[in-house]
């Protein structure tokens with residue numbers, strides 16, 4: 001296990017380990033693990049390798065072990081000829097993160113977070129979440145045999161609550177200002193010996209690098225022009241971009257794709273700042289969107305996403321609920337059922353193509369962040385054809 005530094009993404013201050021609230025002590029912005037310069041892919045049979053076996057050289061500061069793996073990563077990259085044509089671009093791929101053990105990309109960051117907790121000697125882990133991350137941390141906590149505290153907001157729907165509870169964490173509904181829970185949980189965690197793996201803490205963000213690694217391998221190292229990421233707290237897009245940076249450092253690819261963050265217009269604090277030319281987000285008032293999984297009115301990595309996109313040349317897009325639902329149905333037309341938040345990526349491709357931003361030879365990857373089965377209430381918003389018939393008349397309708 002190598003020593004490492006955490007570097008402030010804003011002022012460049014350097015730290016030997018995590019700070020109390022996982023942010024810079026000087027400017028309160030997110031910290032990032034220093035870049036890996038010389039990683040290599042560990043060749044092997046991916047049917048018997050875990051992602052952390054294969055990409056272990058990009059995680060030299062973790063005590064890697066397969067003990068807590070439940071098969072995260074190695075998700076499909078699906079090419080769609082029909083959607084490529086209808087969007088009028090060069091090629092369109094879907095990175096289907098719903099194939100992860102708890103049906104979302106979160107598992108990649110949870111496993112690296114749990115490993116860090118174990119390295120530090122913690123016996124307890126925790127998270128603050130309303131859905132995907134809560135399920136993921138509960139599952140990995142169970143696998144690792146660690147006491148797991150999951151804090152959710154009081155209004156959480158049963159459809160989301162029970163799939164967390166099945167893993168038997170200490171599941172606590174908190175009545176109060178949910179936006180204060182992020183900092184409060186990290187503070188309490190320090191007092192009570194619980195390692196909180198919240199949305200954009202450095203060791204969670206590190207896990208998302210593997211999405212970029214896999215995309216590179218799946219495209220035979222021909223980097224796509226754009227990667228489109230549904231964006232809430234900002235951890236996912238940060239991790240993916242860092243993954244491309246580290247593969248470029250390693251000489252495995254020659255450039256980094258332009259990153260596109262997509263938000264729902266019903267909760268778009270990062271988009272609003274980007275659109276106004278500001279480098280700091282403001283709290284989004286009265287959020288309301290079908291894409292609950294990316295409904296974060298004050299994303300903790302919001303400012304860093306803006307800084308990263310400026311350096312990367314990427315942009316932020318927002319799409320409305322109507323566009324999201326349409327895209328969800330269109331994604332299903334090629335066999336992929338993503339939750340509404342996941343469909344924002346395809347909605348963004350359509351918008352950017354119609355605006356002439358995406359061109360006819362562009363190669364684009366959409367990140368499908370999580371499964372549609374996570375939020376079946378959205379199905380009520382669709383016109384779905386269902387035929388009912390008496391058995392004796394079945395012949396007539398088939």
Ligand SMILES: [Zn+2]
Nearest residue numbers: 008011024027
């Ligand atoms: Zn700083």
